[in-house]
Amino acid sequence: MDIACRRDTICAIATPIGIGGIGILKISGADALRILHSLFVKPNGERPAAFESHRLVYGWIRDPETGDPVDEVLVSYMAGPHSYTGEDVVEINCHSGYAVLNRMLEIVLRQGARLAEPGEFTQRAFLSGRMDLSQAEAVADLIHSRSEKALSQATRHLRGDFGREVNRWRELLMDLEAQVEAHLDFADDLSDEGEPELEALLDRVRARVIPALERIVSRYEEGRVLREGLSVVLVGKPNVGKSSLLNALVGRDRAIVTPMEGTTRDVVEDSFWVAGIQVRVLDTAGIREKPDAIESMGIERTLRSVDEADLVLWILDHSRPLTEDDDRIHRRIAGKRMLVILNKTDRPGPTGVEAARSRYGLQGDILEMCALRAEDAERLKQVLERRVLKDILLSAESTFAVNRRQRDCLARALEALERACALPHPESAPELVSEELRAARKELDALLGLEADEALLDRIFSRFCIGK
Ligand code: GDP
Structure with missing residues (x-):
């Protein structure tokens, strides 16, 4: 984009398009005021002689070519440089709806404005020195x-x-x-x-x-989590309860839970909040030795999401013995920041905390839980807050993200x-x-x-x- 041609007059619909209470059309540039004069009439049908800056004015928008009234509006004119972009800005508050907003936009474009590109209003604010790039x-x-x-x-x-x-x-x-x-x-x-x-x-x-x-x-990493949320990936061999845990964490049935192995074939994502931070959680295909073709693709993605995640929740099954499938996962996630969960502790079973600890040389705590109980999911969230998010929250207060x-x-x-x-x-x-x-x-x-x-x-x- 060439800086010189940025000085033309731009316009855009500033509110989400759809049915709603109000929709706002924004115009910025040297022609903004002229365009407003050509479209706006007072309730008595007269054109105002002038617009005072930073004042809301009630009236109607009329199509200048046909003379037809288009919508009842409130308009404001902000004379540059005391405006968002630093240029003359006009805002038209009209009723929201596809037809009204599109008609309004089309009329303004016909008066010589150009459709703004994404972020162009803010870009003009930056270029006219109203804000620095970090702002x-x-x-x-x-x-x-x-x-x-x-x-x-x-x-x-x-x-x-x-x-x-x-x-x-x-x-x-x-x-x-x-x-x-x-x-x-x-x-x-x-x-x-x-x-x-x-x-x-x-x-x-x-x-x-x-x-x-x-x-x-x-x-930076703490700040990034603060801005983007914490990405957590659930891994474990098939049937350890990954999908059940995801559902318990997000509080609804998001992933399919079945007693059949290999049902989660792709990565399922959802999120929940802990202490004001978004935690994005991925349920992955269980990693096992002889998957079918589709399941293999899921496993590929699992491995990729492990690499990209901030935290791995590694789930072991209390009710079954540890197997080579668990060993393989352990090798794959070694070195990642992780939290180990021993699931299905509501059932009797061969795999205790000590067995897991000694087989994998684990140092930290292992959280024993039952993924079918909501209170256990809450307990896991508290652990996440205490062990993982605490530093992030502290640094948020003491530095810039x-x-x-x-x-x-x-x-x-x-x-x-x-x-x-x-x-x-x-x-x-x-x-x-x-x-x-x-x-x-x-x-x-x-x-x-x-x-x-x-x-x-x-x-x-x-x-x-x-x-x-
Ligand atoms: P995934 O393959 O790892 O996603 O495992 P699922 O979440 O699909 O669970 C497999 C089976 O184990 C389902 O029948 C669940 O109902 C059951 N299950 C999951 N977590 C627990 C638990 O903590 N206790 C008990 N008793 N069953 C569980």
């Missing part, structure tokens, strides 16, 4: 938030808390860069008292920037600063110090979108829905 990304996160915790993180980003923090680091780095440059220019005059000065500058980086960046980068792109920028900035601080004799290579400080600062610029290229912006904004 723009937060708009998408806010819309996509599926849990309270993710929402509160997105709100912090949107308010600009994170952007301001990054800006403070940037300013410090720019300041230091300037001082090192001065040091370079006057190196001959300053050779004596200049040396400790450079170390002192790097000490400020060590004390004020590096620990803060380290904290955010190292807690960043997305992958932001994490990568911070990690590269951190590397550059660490290189600068690790120079054995910085005073003998001030130009290297300066180079690394600049490299770090440029990463922070990129994080805030100060030097974002078109391809990056298009990638970020394409995550948005149309009308935002």
